[in-house]
Amino acid sequence: MSILRELSCPNCLAPIDLKNHGSSIKCHSCQSQFILEGHLCPECNAYYKDEVAACGRCGTAMSRTCAKCHTSNWAGDEYCKSCGQAMDLLDIAVQSHHEQMALHTELRRAQIRDIRAQGEANSKKRMEEMMRAEKERIAEYKERQEQKRRRDIMLFFLMGCLIIGVIMIMLYAFFAI
Ligand SMILES: [Zn+2]
């Protein structure tokens, strides 16, 4: 008998009596036969043709291991099919909770990875911008230095001309007298 909810036939939705079932159940309405462990979700009634570890719809694990004899049982079973040990009723909920937590942690990790990658890309971009600004600043500085040098040469040349002119005038004045 299901511990969590009333199961219905995955084929015709008639209620299914899980009393004294083996590894499979048979619907008394439509005569369909269903394998339990790994195929029928005891939580949401989803049926999987191929064996699955957990329900793809609600995340419930499809089988549970007996704490006493370690036999694998269908997750919806109340007692271990091998030793008769009562299966922990909360186990099923805890298991799916763990799976959800693991999924959540994985998602969180992926998010952190994304944020980090983005941060790295941003800081790289900032670095490149800084380098470019620095290069521009250096080029500007060099340009200014060059202009100053040209001005100095010009000034020097003019000063030279002025001095030579003054000397010429003085010489002219001296010899003229
Ligand atoms: Zn049926």
Ligand SMILES: [Zn+2]
């Ligand atoms: Zn399910």
Ligand SMILES: [Zn+2]
């Ligand atoms: Zn057992």
